[in-house]
Amino acid sequence: MSESIRNHQASLEISDLQTYYGNSHILQGCSLKVGKECVAVLGRNGMGKTTLMRSIMGLIPPEGGSIRWQNIELSKKEPFEIAKLGIGYVPQGRRLFPSLSVDEHLSLTYRKTGQEGTWDPARVYALFPELANRRKISGTRLSGGEQQMLAIGRALVINPSIILLDEPSEGLSPIAVDLVIDTCRKLRKENISILLVEQNIHVAEALADHVYIMLSGKTVFDSEANKFLENLELREKYLGL
Amino acid sequence: MELKYIILILNGLTQSAILFVLGSGLTLAFGLMRVVNLSHGAFYMLGGYLGWSVVKATGNWPLALLVGGLSIALLGFLFEKTMLGRVRGNDLPETLLTVALSMIIADVCLVFWARTAITLNVPQYLNPTITILGVTYPGFRYLMMVISILIAVSLWFILYKTNLGKAVRAGVDDRETVSALGININKIYTSVFMLSGLLAGLAGVLGGSYLQLSPGGDTTILTLSLVVIIVGGMGSLLGAVISSLILGQIMSFGLAFAPQYSYFLIFIPMALVLALRPQGLFGRQI
Numbered sequence A: 001m002s003e004s005i006r007n008h009q010a011s012l013e014i015s016d017l018q019t020y021y022g023n024s025h026i027l028q029g030c031s032l033k034v035g036k037e038c039v040a041v042l043g044r045n046g047m048g049k050t051t052l053m054r055s056i057m058g059l060i061p062p063e064g065g066s067i068r069w070q071n072i073e074l075s076k077k078e079p080f081e082i083a084k085l086g087i088g089y090v091p092q093g094r095r096l097f098p099s100l101s102v103d104e105h106l107s108l109t110y111r112k113t114g115q116e117g118t119w120d121p122a123r124v125y126a127l128f129p130e131l132a133n134r135r136k137i138s139g140t141r142l143s144g145g146e147q148q149m150l151a152i153g154r155a156l157v158i159n160p161s162i163i164l165l166d167e168p169s170e171g172l173s174p175i176a177v178d179l180v181i182d183t184c185r186k187l188r189k190e191n192i193s194i195l196l197v198e199q200n201i202h203v204a205e206a207l208a209d210h211v212y213i214m215l216s217g218k219t220v221f222d223s224e225a226n227k228f229l230e231n232l233e234l235r236e237k238y239l240g241l
Numbered sequence B: 001m002e003l004k005y006i007i008l009i010l011n012g013l014t015q016s017a018i019l020f021v022l023g024s025g026l027t028l029a030f031g032l033m034r035v036v037n038l039s040h041g042a043f044y045m046l047g048g049y050l051g052w053s054v055v056k057a058t059g060n061w062p063l064a065l066l067v068g069g070l071s072i073a074l075l076g077f078l079f080e081k082t083m084l085g086r087v088r089g090n091d092l093p094e095t096l097l098t099v100a101l102s103m104i105i106a107d108v109c110l111v112f113w114a115r116t117a118i119t120l121n122v123p124q125y126l127n128p129t130i131t132i133l134g135v136t137y138p139g140f141r142y143l144m145m146v147i148s149i150l151i152a153v154s155l156w157f158i159l160y161k162t163n164l165g166k167a168v169r170a171g172v173d174d175r176e177t178v179s180a181l182g183i184n185i186n187k188i189y190t191s192v193f194m195l196s197g198l199l200a201g202l203a204g205v206l207g208g209s210y211l212q213l214s215p216g217g218d219t220t221i222l223t224l225s226l227v228v229i230i231v232g233g234m235g236s237l238l239g240a241v242i243s244s245l246i247l248g249q250i251m252s253f254g255l256a257f258a259p260q261y262s263y264f265l266i267f268i269p270m271a272l273v274l275a276l277r278p279q280g281l282f283g284r285q286i
């Protein structure tokens, strides 16, 4: 996508975000835009990618900068308000609820809208048939891949316009990683935007339209996904790959 | 079995009934909010005293139960909404606030109610003498057990069959993720605290009809409820059931055979649990 189209269509626009954990200054100027596309944020361990996701969700409210979503400022809002504005969150490590069954994970946040094409539990089961056979068991007793599907399903039933995925391939078998990629492509076909954090360069390669590089809490570089990924020098410089 | 022992067991069950209603409220609130409400004992007292006044004015015990429960539910709602909610996540201010509230309530009780021990009058129609298999026992105590069982079933239903319950259980697991999924966890906290107040108020009316209400009794009650939830496991409903059953029997038999040590005896299971299984019988590691 060309830069001008990205600017024009950006629905999530983050600029100069500053976030602290106590006294440590973690995000020190993070800026990015997401339009109707998949944007990947890449960077090594501990660079602040998860902190960025948590800041967007209001889980650690940023102390400076702005997060605009469909022209609404998010940085002073509560997490539940942010989610209700159509932002689905799939946290790193999935964070399913051990006390809830698969079914309960999906009905927890689902509210009937009565509209055509909304994501309800039945539609999530149609997308992930392997979950349908395991409705009654605890979410945390699924395999890693199934857990990731459930975490995505749980975010889908709030019917988001964008979904934040924090390292969805972490700890998964190659087959499960392919399933994650496949799922994300389906979501893109439904016109759901994706903000993806990844360490697995192949997932980013398969999905991203645009990439940002994060270094010590700053977004230091961004470009069209192909241009970056084909440039071995840049990859070596920022990711050590 | 000798009749004497059967009566002691029944006394123990009556005691368990009160302990459960008392402890389940505290454990629910703690499990979700991670704050030990140190005014739980005072809630019980105030509920009991309010019930006592209702009985005195109207003679209507069921109404007293309702008023005692609902007024403490309202108090819990207001306290959570206007004060506790403001310092959420800061353990020390949270705990201090609940201590302060308990002191205020205890003083208010001193102003409005007797400085001697009082007991709620139970009307005769709720207290028929019941004889089962040759064992004669006051019907009101059976009624207390039935009420306690109904409360346990209702709590189970709320926790496992309603949307609120789903959100509560998810919130106990991971409150941050719940809120990031679009659920207003603050509302859930308020509801649970209100429910906890309701249970404390009900327990106060039940306990005040069986035992006594007296100035300073709130600290004894608070201690008892803490023992119930430490033995059962903080946050566990099943744990509250089992530990109330155990502690009720210990209190009943202790009172019969070693009255001078009976209060002390309930700390033995607590010490054992803390030594062998610190998370409690049905608690999970925190």
Ligand SMILES: Nc1ncnc2c1ncn2[C@@H]1O[C@H](COP(=O)(O)OP(=O)(O)OP(=O)(O)O)[C@@H](O)[C@H]1O
Residues within 6 Å of the ligand: A021, A024, A026, A043, A044, A045, A046, A047, A048, A049, A050, A051, A052, A092, A199
């Ligand atoms: N709860 C916390 N309290 C204090 N510091 C934290 C906390 N969580 C993370 N940090 C620090 O913030 C920095 C960024 O962490 P973050 O989890 O955002 O990195 P990341 O890029 O997601 O790493 P990874 O790829 O390992 O998931 C790290 O230095 C980390 O030590």
Ligand SMILES: [Mg+2]
Residues within 6 Å of the ligand: A049, A050, A051, A092, A166, A167
């Ligand atoms: Mg991370």
